[in-house]
Structures are given as structure tokens and as C-alpha cells.
């Protein structure tokens with residue numbers, strides 16, 4: 001039995017989120033008929049997280065976010081163990097141990113443990129009324145708090161913080177976003193697009209304070225105010241989103257190589273133990289679109305990595321992982337979409353679309369298009385994905401008087417003529 005042929009001894013997946021779900025779906029779709037067990041510490045069926053920060057949810061029924069109904073797992077003979085986390089991994093004995101006291105052996109183990117919110121390192125972060133959103137239960141807590149909150153302080157101007165700022169605005173609250181860096185969205189988008197987004201948030205009534213540090217959160221029984229380097233802000237609800245850290249402690253404690261994520265090779269196997277793979281937010285892997293190793297936090301990455309490992313373990317031909325990264329974030333009425341991976345040193349060219357608010361930022365490296373950020377321009381995003389997925393590069397010169405949509409159309413027409 002090879003590391004990639006789990007056979008009758010079975011596959012154990014730790015983590016029932018986007019990536020874990022993708023692994024087990026691809027395993028069964030690929031014809032694997034050995035035992036498959038998924039452990040997840042949450043009490044819910046595997047679900048999608050993006051809706052959690054894009055709307056105020058007050059009732060569990062608002063959140064129909066399960067990836068598939070429960071019957072999906074039964075019909076495919078996938079053993080889904082909800083509410084039981086794996087607390088130890090013995091790679092020599094190829095066994096996982098769970099909090100509930102189970103010990104389960106595997107022929108291949110997949111770590112799909114995701115990430116957790118980076119804790120807020122200020123006094124008062126544990127007061128009532130201070131929240132972060134990662135799980136379905138977090139989203140319900142924030143949604144309920146928003147029914148009465150008047151003054152909301154969002155700490156962190158990243159994707160999740162900005163989405164939640166708009167959710168709070170839509171409920172009529174006064175909203176201030178406090179960001180330590182001198183601009184929103186740090187390295188995630190170009191400074192040009194970050195500036196446009198800031199303007200859109202300010203136009204919607206959100207106050208944005210960049211270059212501002214939070215010193216403390218104060219209150220007696222619950223939050224009352226946030227003390228910052230630029231003054232004190234009244235607050236009856238604080239939501240923070242200051243990044244995430246991979247849940248790689250199980251791997252580290254078992255002696256697998258980790259470095260801000262489980263280190264895996266181009267086929268997503270642990271570099272220490274070929275009988276272990278890691279996928280999604282918890283994995284750090286080589287990628288043809290980036291120098292060095294990357295750890296990406298996106299639905300696309302979790303889904304595609306899970307599918308690759310599931311197919312590989314089902315005995316299908318294994319390729320190196322290299323799918324084009326793409327991402328979206330809905331910030332109130334504004335849709336931000338990203339295709340490719342931009343580096344801070346890339347040249348960025350802004351292009352206005354043919355309707356108000358539509359904008360694209362093309363990022364070039366050495367004269368070649370490597371990434372595209374769009375605001376409210378889904379057609380341009382899709383054209384970017386199609387073009388960036390192809391081997392033929394898009395050169396800066398080809399975009400002097402046309403958009404990516406235009407270039408894609410003229411390339412298609414040329415193909416038809418040929």
C-alpha cells in the first residue's frame with residue numbers, strides 16, 4: 001500500500017470546512033470505496049463562511065450555509081463526526097485521537113483544519129460586546145448585537161472588517177473603522193484600489209481612521225468605548241478582524257514541518273510524512289503564480305486543493321497544484337474581485353470601466369499581466385481569469401487601448417479565423 005493508495009485502511013480528514021468537504025466529495029466522485037471519516041469540532045454540517053460577514057444574521061434559519069444536506073454524507077458512506085476534535089496525531093502509529101476518546105487509524109490523513117482569528121492584543125478585548133466572526137455562531141452573535149447597537153467600532157480594515165462595517169451601516173449604526181496601517185486592506189489589494197474602496201466606504205457614511213492604533217477597550221460589564229492613539233470612540237459593539245493564524249498545532253505537535261501553516265509539496269503532501277496531506281487555510285505550498293511558498297485563505301484555494309488531494313487519493317493521475325488564485329469580497333454595494341497574485345513591486349495600471357463605479361487595476365511584472373483587481377466589474381474579472389489561466393501571456397502593450405474583455409474577444413475571433 002503506497003502513501004497515495006489508502007485502500008481498505010481508509011482516509012481520515014481532520015476539519016469539516018470548505019477544504020475537508022472538497023476532499024471527501026472528490027474521493028467518492030473519483031471512485032474511492034474505502035472508509036472515509038471526517039472529524040470536525042463544530043456542531044454544524046460543513047458550511048461556507050463567506051455569507052457570515054456579508055449580512056446580519058439573527059436567526060439560525062437565516063444561515064442556510066451548509067455546503068450540502070446531511071443525506072449527501074450518508075449516501076456516500078462518509079462518516080461525519082461532528083463536535084469531536086482531533087487532539088493528538090501519532091504519525092508512527094498512523095492514528096488520530098479525539099477529545100471524545102476515539103482512536104482511529106488511517107492509511108492517509110488529510111489536515112483541513114483551517115485558521116483561527118488572530119486574537120486582539122489589547123486590554124478589554126474580553127469584554128461583552130467585543131466580537132470576531134469566524135464561525136456560524138459568531139455571525140449569529142454579531143447579527144443579534146446589531147439589532148440594538150448604535151455605535152459600532154470595527155478594528156481592522158481587512159476584508160472581513162470592511163464587510164462587517166457595511167453590514168453595520170445597513171442596520172443604521174454609526175460605524176468607525178480603525179486601521180493600524182496607513183491604508184485599508186494592507187497587502188491584499190493595490191494602494192490604488194484600496195483608496196477607491198475607502199472613498200466608497202466613506203460615501204456610505206463609514207468613518208475610516210487609518211494609521212490609528214487601538215490602545216484599550218473600556219467598559220464595566222460591557223464595552224462602552226475604544227481608546228485609540230487618535231482619541232476615544234464611543235462603542236456599544238466592537239467587531240475585530242485583524243487577520244487569521246493557521247491551525248497547524250496538531251501537525252507541529254506530531255513533529256511535522258510547519259511554518260505559519262503545514263508545509264506541503266507541490267502535490268500538497270506534508271514535506272515530512274507522505275501519508276499526510278494538508279489543504280486549505282492551514283497549508284503552505286509552492287505555487288507557480290508566486291515566488292516561494294504561499295498560504296492562501298480563500299474558497300477557491302480550499303476547494304481546488306481539496307479536490308486535488310481527493311482525486312490523488314482516489315488513484316487518479318496527480319498533477320502539481322497550480323490553479324489560478326481568485327477571490328471576492330462584497331463590501332455593501334461594492335463587489336471586489338481579484339484574479340492572480342500581486343506583489344507589492346508590480347506595476348499597477350488603473351482602468352475605468354464603462355459604467356460608474358467600475359474599475360480595474362491591472363498588475364504587471366516584467367511587462368506581463370500577473371493579477372487583476374476589479375470593483376463592480378464581474379465581466380472583466382472573468383475575462384482576467386480566462387486569460388491568466390492560459391499559457392499565452394498578456395503583455396502590457398496589448399492593453400494600451402482595450403480592456404481584458406476586449407482582448408479576450410479579439411483573441412477568440414483570431415482563433416476562429418485561424
Ligand SMILES: Cc1cc2nc3c(=O)[nH]c(=O)nc-3n(C[C@H](O)[C@H](O)[C@H](O)COP(=O)(O)OP(=O)(O)OC[C@H]3O[C@@H](n4cnc5c(N)ncnc54)[C@H](O)[C@@H]3O)c2cc1C
Pocket residue numbers: 014015016017018019020039040041042048049050051052053084085086087112113114115133134135160247250279280281282296297298299300302326327328329330
Ligand atoms: C467571515 C468570513 C468571510 C469570508 N469571506 C470570504 C469570501 O468572501 N471569499 C473567499 O474566497 N473566502 C472568504 N473567506 C475565507 C474562506 O471561507 C476560507 O478560506 C475557507 O473557509 C477555508 O476553508 P478550510 O476548509 O481550509 O477552513 P475552514 O472552512 O475554516 O474549516 C476548518 C474546519 O476545521 C475545524 N477544525 C480545526 N481543527 C480541528 C481539529 N483539531 N479537529 C476537528 N476539527 C477541527 C474547524 O473548526 C473548521 O470547522 C471568509 C472567511 C471568513 C471567516
